[in-house]
Amino acid sequence: MRIVRLVKILYVAWRHGLDEIAASGAAATFRSPWLLRAVRLLHLGRKLQAPRGQRLREALESLGPIFVKFGQVLSTRRDLLPPDIADELALLQDRVPPFPGELAVKAIEKGLGKPIDALFDDFDRKPVASASIAQVHFARLKDGREVAVKVLRPNMAPVIERDLELLRTAGTLLVKVSADARRLRPLDVIDEFDKYLHDELDLIREAANATQLRRNFEGSPLLRVPEMFWDWCSTEVLTMERMRGIPIGQVERMRAAGIDLKRLSRDGVEIFFTQVFRHGFFHADMHPGNILVGDAGPDFNRYIALDFGIVGTLSDFDKNYLAQNFLAFFRRDYRRVAELHVESGWVPATTRVEELEGAVRACCEPVFDRPLKEISLGLVLMRLFQASRRFNVEIQPQLVLLQKTLLNIEGLGRQLDPDLDLWVTAKPILERWMREQIGLEGLVDRMKLESRQWARLLPELPRLAHDALARQARPQADPAVRELLVRLVAEQRRTRRWLAGFMALTLAGFGALIWLTVL
Structure with missing residues (x-):
């Protein structure tokens, strides 16, 4: 074979x-x-x-x-x-032909360990969607809730x-x-393809991704994420709340339903940057086939996300790097872009900043000669990656996913509103995030986070200093060092009392700072 x-x-x-x-x-x-x-x-x-x-x-x-x-x-x-x-x-x-519904039933019964009639009050054997890895059937649970059931294609692992x-x-x-x-x-x-495929073959992982995204957007008017029903999920089967809406590619149908396309395009940009810079966790497969738009009820004019097999994650370092890069691009501060590459460690430390600055300028200036609303952030990022290859930059996988997602969002946004100015929409979000990170609000948040450790760390400082000096003194047998150690031990109690007082004053000042910030 x-x-x-x-x-x-x-x-x-x-x-x-x-x-x-x-x-x-x-x-x-x-x-x-x-x-x-x-x-x-x-x-x-x-x-x-x-x-x-x-x-x-x-x-x-x-x-x-x-x-x-x-x-x-x-x-x-x-x-x-x-x-x-x-x-x-x-x-x-x-565009993949579906496999027979009976095979789907067998896969569900095997994955969940029960007969189909014991799992669902009704199960439609005709699939509503069929993709390369899985297909989807509509069903109804015993308590009447309508669900969508995603089933892996049979015997996919050996074929893959x-x-x-x-x-x-x-x-x-x-x-x-x-x-x-x-x-x-x-x-x-x-190798990258291998990783994606095996991630998509584990529907428990996909359900967990969806649950995290749903938690991040709990109560948000921008994005709806379906609920996962864990008792009906396994590695081969995923059962989620059934969503109703209009596929985002059907623009005329959305316009006829009274959906505000301009608002929808702006909301898509805000959803993307919220996921990237606030959550550091983003849906990385936002093509038109994975997005609906609500056309009735509380979901009206709201994005509905589907298919969570591919997600991206960003560290605080990645988020800070990207935000500063985007803002530097917007201000045409190419030297700052070059400095960020060197500071990140993604180019050798011996790289001349001036050379990298010149490469970035040559890459971006032709783009900026166009009207702002015609500039693609995704293409700017792609050009940056291409220019960086000359300087032995290894592009991080999470940034490649992000660039691909940004291109999808831009394409969708301009399909809905050809006049969408992505820069005008994105800039306030980026600037707000930067204020939260490096302004007073960011300082307060980090102090809150770090204060959880103070009660444990501050009393340990004298002992840690004593231990370090003792280790240093043993091989040298320096009389001056021994005398210093004796004095440290004698004053340890007094030092602890001083540190306790200092901690109390610091916490009081911290509380006053928070109070003034709230006011």
């Missing part, structure tokens, strides 16, 4: 001309007449009229669900791909492992024969 699959992959690759770049690159690299003849022979019997990006997309679609998913993940690596290929791969959708092994084999060959392939680092991309 593996040989048959490999033969099919090779045939599809030949039919769509995916071999020409690798083979031509190898021939040019080794300057071999035999390889040049092989390249010419490969072109016999086929006509390659479509652009290379289109041919790659069509080849992946013909190879099936795993390769479609691979293309979707590959499309997020705009820092590695030529623009024409990245744009084509971004068009890949999960087989195709991943073949992908790694192909990637290894490409790296050996093509300089272009080495630049694109196919094995790193395949």
